Amino acid sequence: MTDPQTQMQFLFALRSKGVTNERVLTAMERIDRSRFVNKGLFAERAYEDMPLPIACGQTISQPSVVGIMTQALDVQPRHKVLEVGTGSGYQAAILSQLARRVYTVDRFRRLVTEAQTIFDALDLHNITALVGDGSHGLPEQAPFDRILLTAAAEDPPGPLLAQLREGGIMVLPVGQSDTVQTLIRVTRTPQGLDYAELRDVRFVPLIEGLGED
Numbered sequence: 001m002t003d004p005q006t007q008m009q010f011l012f013a014l015r016s017k018g019v020t021n022e023r024v025l026t027a028m029e030r031i032d033r034s035r036f037v038n039k040g041l042f043a044e045r046a047y048e049d050m051p052l053p054i055a056c057g058q059t060i061s062q063p064s065v066v067g068i069m070t071q072a073l074d075v076q077p078r079h080k081v082l083e084v085g086t087g088s089g090y091q092a093a094i095l096s097q098l099a100r101r102v103y104t105v106d107r108f109r110r111l112v113t114e115a116q117t118i119f120d121a122l123d124l125h126n127i128t129a130l131v132g133d134g135s136h137g138l139p140e141q142a143p144f145d146r147i148l149l150t151a152a153a154e155d156p157p158g159p160l161l162a163q164l165r166e167g168g169i170m171v172l173p174v175g176q177s178d179t180v181q182t183l184i185r186v187t188r189t190p191q192g193l194d195y196a197e198l199r200d201v202r203f204v205p206l207i208e209g210l211g212e213d
């Protein structure tokens with residue numbers, strides 16, 4: 001990653017914001033966030049706990065929010081995970097350290113191509129990055145053990161709930177895009193779906209259809 005002092009501060013900030021799971025912290029220690037931010041503009045801010053702008057008018061999430069969401073997803077080594085909203089690819093790279101296979105989908109081709117280049121450079125070969133409207137999920141790869149949305153939907157999309165394996169967990173922000181949203185965790189139990197509210201968050205909206213870039 002970076003120099004040991006910056007790295008220690010990065011991990012300390014994560015812990016102080018509630019990211020305590022050791023597997024998640026180790027994954028976040030291994031994946032260098034500076035690879036996923038715009039080097040010219042933001043290289044020196046990559047280890048600060050703040051979201052940053054990326055291409056196509058999107059954002060790379062705040063590290064502590066990535067940590068909290070990853071922790072809530074409870075990813076295990078044999079899991080097949082779907083992420084909707086590749087963005088910079090940072091969250092998918094973290095998931096790749098914890099799961100057997102990660103599928104990540106974005107509606108912007110440019111973001112998927114740029115993320116794929118970084119995955120290749122970092123030898124992250126268990127990630128499949130695809131262009132598509134993630135609100136339909138990825139029926140050909142379903143069911144998934146875990147599903148993570150990194151864009152806010154007004155309600156959990158039905159196709160995604162349908163692609164969650166029994167015992168599976170989905171974590172997503174829900175709410176209107178211009179207000180504070182709620183991060184929720186949905187668990188598919190044999191009796192049906194269990195919902196838990198985790199905390200307030202702010203994400204870009206989940207938008208139907210493909211992007212132009």
Ligand code: SAH
Nearest residue numbers: 060085087088090091106107134150206207
């Ligand atoms: N996880 C990202 C941050 C995502 S920002 C990271 O680690 O950097 C949210 C992303 O969701 C944006 O890139 C946006 O293009 C994407 N998105 C929004 N609606 C979508 C949809 N219907 N299908 C796929 N991706 C979508």
